[in-house]
Amino acid sequence: MPSQIDEKQSEIVKSIAAEVRSRQLGEGSGHDWSHTNRVWNLALLMAEREGSVVYIVSLAALLHDIGDWKLFTGGEAAGQAEVRNIMVEAGVDADSINHVLTIISEISFYGGGTPRPMSTLEGKIVQDADRLDAIGAIGIARCFAYGGSRDRLIYDPDITPRTDLNKAEYKANKGDSINHFHEKLMLLKDLMNTSTGRSMAEQRHAVMERFLADFMNEWNEAQSHATDADVNLA
Ligand code: NI
Numbered sequence: 001m002p003s004q005i006d007e008k009q010s011e012i013v014k015s016i017a018a019e020v021r022s023r024q025l026g027e028g029s030g031h032d033w034s035h036t037n038r039v040w041n042l043a044l045l046m047a048e049r050e051g052s053v054v055y056i057v058s059l060a061a062l063l064h065d066i067g068d069w070k071l072f073t074g075g076e077a078a079g080q081a082e083v084r085n086i087m088v089e090a091g092v093d094a095d096s097i098n099h100v101l102t103i104i105s106e107i108s109f110y111g112g113g114t115p116r117p118m119s120t121l122e123g124k125i126v127q128d129a130d131r132l133d134a135i136g137a138i139g140i141a142r143c144f145a146y147g148g149s150r151d152r153l154i155y156d157p158d159i160t161p162r163t164d165l166n167k168a169e170y171k172a173n174k175g176d177s178i179n180h181f182h183e184k185l186m187l188l189k190d191l192m193n194t195s196t197g198r199s200m201a202e203q204r205h206a207v208m209e210r211f212l213a214d215f216m217n218e219w220n221e222a223q224s225h226a227t228d229a230d231v232n233l234a
Pocket of ligand 1: 031035039064065130
């Protein structure tokens with residue numbers, strides 16, 4: 001049985017959910033409130049099956065993108081300070097604050113060449129939930145929303161995917177959105193921490209495989225009808 005959440009904890013979770021929701025509503029890069037809400041719900045579903053501390057899983061799921069290096073202009077340290085502030089304001093105890101901050105610092109993906117193991121079951125669950133929302137049909141939609149928010153091309157055939165990037169290279173990498181499937185999204189299925197996450201990832205992975213095959217077929221179909229006029233523009 002998962003450890004249940006008491007009334008006081010439940011109130012704290014609700015107040016933090018309201019705070020995060022107000023900050024993320026209308027965010028356009030795929031890290032909006034609906035993403036956080038899905039990660040929260042997926043994490044709760046996994047917490048039930050895997051038997052972990054629901055309170056910590058809820059807090060970490062709700063706060064996981066608040067200090068994200070991709071989104072928070074003040075950098076990682078400022079992001080962590082912000083997350084700590086929100087929890088202090090809401091009345092979270094010191095041990096739980098430290099556990100949640102550890103999860104959040106461990107959770108980000110820094111390229112296929114930089115594996116970062118999660119140190120607790122609660123962290124493994126939240127990371128799996130975040131990764132599940134990055135793959136499948138929703139993952140496809142979020143990938144292009146994020147790419148668009150960073151002025152990335154949908155696809156550039158001249159860019160070769162790299163799955164061995166270190167943290168600095170991954171951060172600096174411009175890439176295109178299709179490339180992002182090969183450098184990150186298609187790797188996530190094999191990086192899931194929990195058995196629940198692994199089985200849920202299978203179907204979502206298959207959706208992306210079909211999508212990429214269809215995308216390339218359509219791309220190549222159009223290319224095969226290129227005229228001399230197109231060639232002269234290059
Ligand atoms: Ni996220």
